[in-house]
Amino acid sequence: MSxxxxxxxxxxxxxxxxxxxxxxxxxxxxxxxxGAIPGIAGRPAMEIAATMNAFRANERAGTxxxxxxxxxxxxxxxxxxxxYATSR
Numbered sequence: 001m002s003x004x005x006x007x008x009x010x011x012x013x014x015x016x017x018x019x020x021x022x023x024x025x026x027x028x029x030x031x032x033x034x035g036a037i038p039g040i041a042g043r044p045a046m047e048i049a050a051t052m053n054a055f056r057a058n059e060r061a062g063t064x065x066x067x068x069x070x071x072x073x074x075x076x077x078x079x080x081x082x083x084y085a086t087s088r
Contacts, residue, residue, distance in 0.1 A: 019076040020083045022068070031084045045078075045085035052077045 023040070027033055031041035040048055054060035056069035056077075072080070 019072060019080050022072075023080065023084070027084075031087045040084045041087040043085060045081040048081035048084055049077050052080070 023031065026037050027040050028037075031039060033039035051060065052065075052069045052072065055062050055065040056072070058066055060066075069077070
C-alpha cells in the first residue's frame with residue numbers, strides 16, 4: 001500500500017505502482033521509450049504481456065529483458081500490461 005493510500009485509508013491498486021516503476025529506468029516515466037528502447041505506452045495489454053512472457057521464457061532475444069521479466073509474477077505482468085496499455 002502506498003503512503004498516500006495508507007494516509008487516506010484507500011487501498012492501493014496492487015501491484016501496478018511498484019511493478020510499473022521497474023520499467024521507468026529504460027522505457028521512461030510515461031513508457032514512451034528513448035533511442036533504441038521501444039515505447040510501450042498505448043500498446044495493447046495482451047501484446048505487452050505476451051512480449052514480457054516471451055522474454056521470461058527465453059523465446060525472445062533481449063539484452064536484459066529476459067532477466068527482468070523473470071522477476072515478475074503473472075499478476076505483476078498483467079498489472080504492468082494494463083498500466084502501460086492505458087498510458088499515453
